[in-house]
Amino acid sequence: MLPVDIPYILLVESDPEIAGMMRQVIKGEMHLDMLFAATMKDALHLTRVLRPVLFIINERLSDGDGIALYDQLHQRVGFEHIPAIILSSLPHICQQRARERQVICLELPFDLDDLVGRISPLLPPSSEPQRKQKVALNVSGNQSASRGDATRRPVRPIGSRIHSVLLLKR
Secondary structure, rough: OOOOOEEHHHHHHHHHHHHHHHHHHHHHHHOOOEEEEEEEHHHHHHOOOOOOEEEEEEEEEOOOHHHHHHHHHHHHOOOOOOOOOOEOOHHHHHHHHHHHHEEEEEEEEOEEHHHHHHHHHOHHHOOOOOOOOEEEEEEOOOOOOOOOOOOOOOOOOOOEEEEEEEEHHH
């Protein structure tokens, strides 16, 4: 594994428009980086060298089944405990398969606020963005370190849905 300074989420989604929208929301609201893989093959390749803190996988990928990809990833050493969210347009089938694997199934289309709310509890404490210390010169010329703003800003309600994009693309 390559060392990674910043925790990231691996999104496996065939539609680059949806992936871009989700990446923008996650990066903007949660301050986490997100890598994007359009296919199972790309996801398997990326995870040879990097280990995410969370998988978000569309159940229907252009080259296979997203839950089968989840199964392959979780068989790898060091990946057994990485949580996952499976995106599905067939929730009744996905719910059963997700329950068997102890993952979350999120029905398409979904509210972006719901996605952010489901991601937060799945992240390990070490993935919380590191707050950088501000270094200021005091009157005597000595450097003193002070913590940045210790309060997290509340998540701004997005209120938008990706419903129209999903209906146009599927």
